[in-house]
Amino acid sequence: MAEIASRFLSREEAARYLGVCVDSFDAEVRAGMWPAGIARGPKRGRLMWDKAALDATVDRLSGLAHALPDNPRDAWDARTDGRTIPPTRLKRRA
Numbered sequence: 001m002a003e004i005a006s007r008f009l010s011r012e013e014a015a016r017y018l019g020v021c022v023d024s025f026d027a028e029v030r031a032g033m034w035p036a037g038i039a040r041g042p043k044r045g046r047l048m049w050d051k052a053a054l055d056a057t058v059d060r061l062s063g064l065a066h067a068l069p070d071n072p073r074d075a076w077d078a079r080t081d082g083r084t085i086p087p088t089r090l091k092r093r094a
Contacts, residue, residue, distance in 0.1 A: 008048035011037065018054065033057075 009017055015025035028034050034057055037047030059065040
């Protein structure tokens with residue numbers, strides 16, 4: 001059976017994923033370089049980092065985010081404020 005890769009990373013996994021030691025990762029999170037952890041678990045006592053959010057931050061820091069083509073979904077979300085609107089309720093522009 002294939003192993004499922006977790007989207008959420010522990011503090012240690014996030015540091016390893018980014019290629020830094022845990023102390024450096026902690027300092028960079030405090031400095032705002034990386035997104036804050038997400039409190040998870042029944043008591044919200046375990047901080048986890050979203051791998052996609054870390055990837056997006058790396059893309060932004062490296063300048064890659066500006067080089068990527070626009071996602072057509074972004075324009076749709078901007079027009080509809082993220083809501084799905086039935087086609088019959090859309091007004092045509094003249």
